[in-house]
Every structure is written in C-alpha cells, then in structure tokens.
Amino acid sequence: MSSNIERELAFAGKFVEAKLIENVEDYEATGSVTNLSNRPMYIGGDIPGVVPPWKSTILKGGRIARAERVSIVNVPDETNLGGVVLDGWDWFGNRYDAFPRTNPLYISPYDVVGEVEVNPYRFANMPSDSKFVDRYDIRLNLWWAPAKTDAFLHNEHTFLEIHTQIFGFGRIQIYRERDLNTKYREITVAPGETHDPIVRVLGDRDFRYPWHRGWTDTDAIWMAIELHPKG
Numbered sequence: 001m002s003s004n005i006e007r008e009l010a011f012a013g014k015f016v017e018a019k020l021i022e023n024v025e026d027y028e029a030t031g032s033v034t035n036l037s038n039r040p041m042y043i044g045g046d047i048p049g050v051v052p053p054w055k056s057t058i059l060k061g062g063r064i065a066r067a068e069r070v071s072i073v074n075v076p077d078e079t080n081l082g083g084v085v086l087d088g089w090d091w092f093g094n095r096y097d098a099f100p101r102t103n104p105l106y107i108s109p110y111d112v113v114g115e116v117e118v119n120p121y122r123f124a125n126m127p128s129d130s131k132f133v134d135r136y137d138i139r140l141n142l143w144w145a146p147a148k149t150d151a152f153l154h155n156e157h158t159f160l161e162i163h164t165q166i167f168g169f170g171r172i173q174i175y176r177e178r179d180l181n182t183k184y185r186e187i188t189v190a191p192g193e194t195h196d197p198i199v200r201v202l203g204d205r206d207f208r209y210p211w212h213r214g215w216t217d218t219d220a221i222w223m224a225i226e227l228h229p230k231g
C-alpha cells in the first residue's frame with residue numbers, strides 16, 4: 001500500500017480545510033490532527049512526539065512521521081466564520097424534532113472515512129480484560145455553535161462518540177439526571193484537543209452514556225468522531 005493516500009473530507013469548504021490521510025509517512029501538516037486509529041501517531045523532530053490512538057494535537061508545519069489514519073482540520077481565516085453554516089450545513093432542528101426551536105446548533109455533512117476493529121472496553125478506558133472486538137464505521141462531522149449555546153441534554157447513542165475541538169472553547173457537561181440542576185462534571189475542550197470517552201460499555205453493542213450536553217464558551221467548531229457498529 002502506498003503512503004499518504006489523501007482526500008478532502010465531505011465537510012471541507014469555504015471556511016474549513018479538512019482532509020483525510022491514510023498510511024501517513026513524513027507528512028507536513030497545519031491544523032488539528034486527530035489520530036483515527038488504534039495505533040500511536042508519531043510526530044517528527046529531534047525529540048519525536050507520540051499521540052495516542054483516538055487523541056489529537058495541533059501541528060503548525062510539523063511533520064507526522066507515521067500514522068495509520070488521520071484527519072487534519074484547519075480554520076485558516078476567522079473572517080465571517082459564522083457563515084460556515086451557509087456553506088452546505090444544516091440547522092440541527094431540521095434533523096431532530098425534539099431539538100429546541102431557537103438553539104443555534106448547526107451540523108455539517110457527514111463523512112464515513114473507513115472501518116476499524118476496536119475493543120470497545122479498551123476504547124472506553126474501562127478496566128476490563130475482555131478480548132471482545134467489534135467492527136465499526138468511523139463517521140465524522142463538524143458542529144458549529146456561537147458562544148453560550150446549549151447543545152442539548154441527551155443520554156442515548158447507538159455508537160461510541162468522542163469529539164475533537166477545532167475552533168474556540170467549550171465543555172462537555174455531565175448531569176446525574178435529565179435536569180440542568182444536577183450537573184456534577186465538566187470536561188473542558190480547547191482547540192486541537194480530543195476529550196476522553198464518557199461512554200460505559202455494558203456488553204455487546206450496549207453503550208450507556210450519562211446525561212450530557214455540549215456547551216460553547218466561545219463561538220466554536222468541533223468534530224464528532226462516531227464509531228458505528230457494522231451491520
């Protein structure tokens with residue numbers, strides 16, 4: 001297999017540069033680089049760096065020495081950045097009837113970037129010695145919301161989800177109940193950062209999530225990374 005097989009992602013556009021690179025070898029990158037594989041990503045340099053599986057970093061002309069599969073997402077110019085939602089995106093309320101009618105959360109097109117075998121217990125950092133592995137489609141999309149947006153309290157997913165922050169700052173806020181007065185945890189996210197999974201794996205394709213929502217401290221773009229069980 002040849003190296004540095006690359007293509008644009010479906011959500012690349014006027015405001016966002018976004019590409020997928022597979023079988024990466026000595027590749028110069030600028031942007032938020034997410035390791036979309038089970039193997040470490042190595043960063044070149046006199047002192048090489050390591051980015052663990054399903055984590056990310058910012059590169060500014062740095063070189064990826066080696067990686068199995070990465071996304072590189074960059075916002076080169078902030079001028080009119082809120083216009084990203086007019087570049088082929090959709091207001092999330094058009095996709096989900098229960099979504100509050102005035103919350104300004106927008107979603108980009110999806111891109112299924114490949115298949116992967118994952119031990120979901122290991123993915124979730126759970127103290128399990130289960131050897132169970134499953135096959136997943138890796139599906140990416142971007143989200144946009146202006147500052148102080150409530151990206152909606154929810155606790156159900158049929159997939160494993162994490163997010164890479166691309167632009168601006170935000171939090172994953174976690175609640176004991178479906179009640180905004182019961183918050184007990186926050187995970188802050190800054191550009192280039194991928195938060196740890198919050199899923200608990202109870203069994204074969206049995207994923208439990210606490211009540212959680214995205215919250216934007218500033219105008220923000222973040223990338224969803226969803227592992228959808230195959231077939």
Ligand SMILES: [Fe+2]
Pocket residue numbers: 154157161212
């Ligand atoms: Fe979620």
